[in-house]
Amino acid sequence: MSIHPLLHTLRSQKREHISGGLYESLLYRMTYHSNRIEGCLLDPNTVRGILTRGVVQASEPVRVSDVLETCGHARALTYCIDTAEESLTDEYILHLHALLKMGQEDSGVYKTRRNVIGMTMTSDPKDVPAHMHTLLTEYTALSSPTFEDIVDFHYRFERIHPFQDGNGRVGRLIAFKECLRAGIVPFFIADTKKHFYYRGLHEYPTQPGFLRETCADGQDTVRxxxxxxxVPEK
Structure with a gap:
């Protein structure tokens, strides 16, 4: 299988430490927006400084957790790029969460306490392993996942909400990796579009098109x- 031009570019720029290129731009944009959706208070310039120069330069005090999760998201995103062709497994997802939440409580393990998404109930902790097994079995049986398949997986993953924290970020990272694996232009959700994104997740059972459209808009951002x-699309 030939490597998608985007994946080839990301890997080559990472390997050659290209400054100011697509890899660096995507790394800091995705990290900023995905963490911002979940409540990170760092501004874009601070995130860029952490990821490109290893410097925390901000006009106001910053939370240590925000810095840790900025580094963690970048580490996890890089792992997705490095391992894009690998099959999605339970172990892969747990490792991705461990990279994101490295050094923090509940890193790399499934939840032990109940949680919710807004007003929506999620899987009971005792049911998470079985629900994840079913989801992964059904998804990995697809020979050539489509964009719609990946969005559907994303919804079902978020509905399970297998981790105590970090579900949204891990879910979006998985979608990014799976798009690369399938040769599909990936998407990322901008913080300014988070209300459309949350509405799409909430309404997916009856109106799946809304989440698909929101993710397709995120594809246009990457395009x-x-x-x-x-970088050519094909």
């Missing part, structure tokens, strides 16, 4: 970056 850096 714009690819066009800017002259």
């Amino acid at each position: 714009a970056l690819m066009t800017h850096f002259e």
Whole structure:
């Protein structure tokens, strides 16, 4: 199987430590927006400084947890790029969570306490292993996952909400990795679109098109970056 031009570019720029390229731009944009959706208070320039220069430079005091999770998200995203062709397994997802939440409580393990998404109930902790097994078995049986399949997996993963914290970020990272594996332009959700994203998740059982449209809009964001850096879609 040939490597998608986007994946090839990301890997080569990472390997060659290219500054100011697509890899660096996508790394800091996805990290900023995905963490911001979940309540991170760091501004874009602070996130860029942490990821490109290893410097925390901010006009106001910053939370240590925000810095840790900025580094963790970048570490997990890089892992997704490095391992894009690997099959999705329970162990892979747990490791991804461990990278995101490294050094923090409940890192790399499934939840032990109940949680919710807004007003929506999620899987009981005791049911998480079985629910994840079913989800992964059904998804990995697909020979060529489509964009719609990946969005559907994302919804079902978020509905299970297998971790105590970090579910949204891990779910979006998985979707990014699976798009790369399938040769599909990936998507990321901008913080400014989070209300559409949450509405899409909430209404998915009856109106799946809303979440698909929101994710497709996130695809256009990545396409714009690819066009800017002259990376072909195919």
